[in-house]
Amino acid sequence: MRCSARANAPYLVFALLAVTLAAALVACGGPSAAPSTASDSTAAATVAVTTAPATAAAPDAAATVAEPTATAPAPPTAESTATAAAGPAPVVAPANVGAAPRDARTTQLAPLPLATGARTVVIDPGHGADEIGAAAFGVVEKQSNLELAFRVERLLAAQGVRVLLTRRDDVRAFSGPAIAGFSAQRRDLQARVDLANEERVDVFVSLHSNGSTSGTERGAEVYYNAARPHSDFNRTLAQLLLDGVIAEVRAAGFEAINRGAKDDSCLRAFQGRCFPLFLLGPERVTTRDEVLRRGGNPEALGFAPGQDAIRSRATQMPAALVELFFVSNAQDAALLRSDDAREAMARGVARGVLDYLAAYPR
Ligand SMILES: [Zn+2]
Numbered sequence: 001m002r003c004s005a006r007a008n009a010p011y012l013v014f015a016l017l018a019v020t021l022a023a024a025l026v027a028c029g030g031p032s033a034a035p036s037t038a039s040d041s042t043a044a045a046t047v048a049v050t051t052a053p054a055t056a057a058a059p060d061a062a063a064t065v066a067e068p069t070a071t072a073p074a075p076p077t078a079e080s081t082a083t084a085a086a087g088p089a090p091v092v093a094p095a096n097v098g099a100a101p102r103d104a105r106t107t108q109l110a111p112l113p114l115a116t117g118a119r120t121v122v123i124d125p126g127h128g129a130d131e132i133g134a135a136a137f138g139v140v141e142k143q144s145n146l147e148l149a150f151r152v153e154r155l156l157a158a159q160g161v162r163v164l165l166t167r168r169d170d171v172r173a174f175s176g177p178a179i180a181g182f183s184a185q186r187r188d189l190q191a192r193v194d195l196a197n198e199e200r201v202d203v204f205v206s207l208h209s210n211g212s213t214s215g216t217e218r219g220a221e222v223y224y225n226a227a228r229p230h231s232d233f234n235r236t237l238a239q240l241l242l243d244g245v246i247a248e249v250r251a252a253g254f255e256a257i258n259r260g261a262k263d264d265s266c267l268r269a270f271q272g273r274c275f276p277l278f279l280l281g282p283e284r285v286t287t288r289d290e291v292l293r294r295g296g297n298p299e300a301l302g303f304a305p306g307q308d309a310i311r312s313r314a315t316q317m318p319a320a321l322v323e324l325f326f327v328s329n330a331q332d333a334a335l336l337r338s339d340d341a342r343e344a345m346a347r348g349v350a351r352g353v354l355d356y357l358a359a360y361p362r
Contacts, residue, residue, distance in 0.1 A: 001126070001134040001141055001211045002223065002267070002277055002321060119357050120162040122196040123349075124206040124279070125149035126321075129172045131185060134211025134326075137333030142170065144336055145207045148324065151346030152207070152353075159354060164199055166192040189278045190312060197316050203237055203356060204319035205349065206279050209336060210326040218329035219257025220245050223321040225280040226263040233318040233360070234280070235261065240355045241322050245348030252344035254335055256325075264321070280319050284312040318356070322349060 125145035127133035133141030146167065153163040166173045172184060174191035196204045210217070222245075224238035225231060238261040249256035264281070266274035278284075287309045291298045302310055324345050325332035335341040 001208055002264075002323065118160075118162060119362070120164065120199060120201040121156065121353055121357075122164045122166060122192075122199070122201045122204045123149045123152050123156075124166040124192050124204065126206055126208040128167050128170055128188070131172070131188075134209060134328060136211065136328045137330060137337075139209070139327040139333050139336045141209050141211070141327060144209055144324075144327070146170070148207050148342060148346055148349075151343060152205075152349045155346055155350035156353060159350070161353070161357070164195060164201065166195055186278070193279060193313055193315050196319075197313060201317060202362075203353060204279075204315050204317055205237075205241065205353060206319070206321040207349070208321060208323050209332075210323045211328045212326055213328070215328055215330075218326045218332045219259040220249075220325050221259035221323045222261045223264040223267070223277060223280060223323070224261060224319070225265055225276050225282070227265045227276065228280075228282055228314070230318055234320060235263075236359070237318045237352070237356050238262075238320040240359075241320055241349060241352030244350070244352035244355065245322065245324065245345055248344040248348035248351060249335070249341060252340055254338070254341050254344065255331065256335075259323075261320075277321060278312070279315070280321060281314065283314045285309050286311075324349075 125142075125148070127142035127145060129142075131142065133145065135141060146169075149165050153165060156163045172188040172191075173195070174184075174187045192206075193204075210221070220242065222238040222242040224234035226235065228234060242258065242261050246256045246258045264276045267277060268275040276282075286301075288298045288303055288307065291301060291303070298307075299305070325335055327333050327336060335345075
């Protein structure tokens with residue numbers, strides 16, 4: 001489940017934790033009062049789920065304005081993506097051998113060319129702690145995301161890639177003291193971005209699964225942001241991740257619906273503004289006036305005396321958010337409960353990362 005809301009794809013949470021989602025919607029990129037939608041008010045016919053009240057969100061000063069940044073570091077210089085799928089001959093045995101027949105292209109991950117040097121990636125298992133993400137048919141997204149992240153980590157590490165996970169347990173990525181006015185989700189997401197920036201990683205990949213009240217929506221999709229200085233690289237990364245997942249899951253003998261690689265720049269529209277996913281979008285600016293208009297305390301939000309605005313920190317490298325199928329769809333949920341299918345998903349994500357790194361050597 002993305003940390004954002006769309007009218008045609010609201011998300012499921014356990015009834016007990018419904019309110020936490022509303023805060024998450026805001027924290028992950030929306031305005032302080034998320035727009036209601038008709039579909040948000042209907043409960044899905046799945047496992048004890050309901051939707052969050054859109055107006056229950058806590059104030060989130062930094063999530064109200066999105067604007068492009070002009071200061072992001074330059075992306076890799078290579079321009080062609082044609083070589084992305086053409087790596088050296090695979091020499092490493094697959095980590096998982098399932099019952100379904102697979103060909104060499106889809107069972108073995110090509111190692112990176114030695115000339116590419118050491119590469120580092122962040123794998124971000126979405127959600128954590130009381131923010132569980134989507135949940136249905138016996139699949140709880142926060143748990144599923146983390147388990148998949150461990151699989152991707154293992155596969156990439158075997159290829160010589162340094163992998164950093166934003167969390168390794170059922171926790172938020174940020175554990176410091178609370179700051180009045182800043183939602184825990186908002187600080188959690190910023191911490192995930194900060195880790196990637198501080199470590200100067202090559203790519204940032206966030207792992208999620210979708211949820212919908214429709215029950216018929218299914219498939220995998222990958223989000224990227226087209227409003228960044230390195231948007232072409234974002235798009236390439238997203239497409240390679242999607243290609244990898246679809247190919248690997250199908251090769252493992254499962255059905256995989258391809259929903260495409262999608263620009264999240266205007267994933268949510270509210271009061272004439274577009275709000276991308278916090279993890280993928282440009283920096284956001286929150287002004288002192290905005291805070292005061294909402295009755296907030298700028299200093300309590302981190303404003304220095306006389307400071308007119310505070311800014312979030314955006315990823316400084318290509319980034320994408322992978323939605324690995326719908327937990328709210330019976331067939332997709334069965335995939336997410338299958339060890340073979342999960343290994344194929346992880347192999348697909350790892351393949352996408354490796355293909356990207358091979359296409360853009362340092
Ligand atoms: Zn999610």
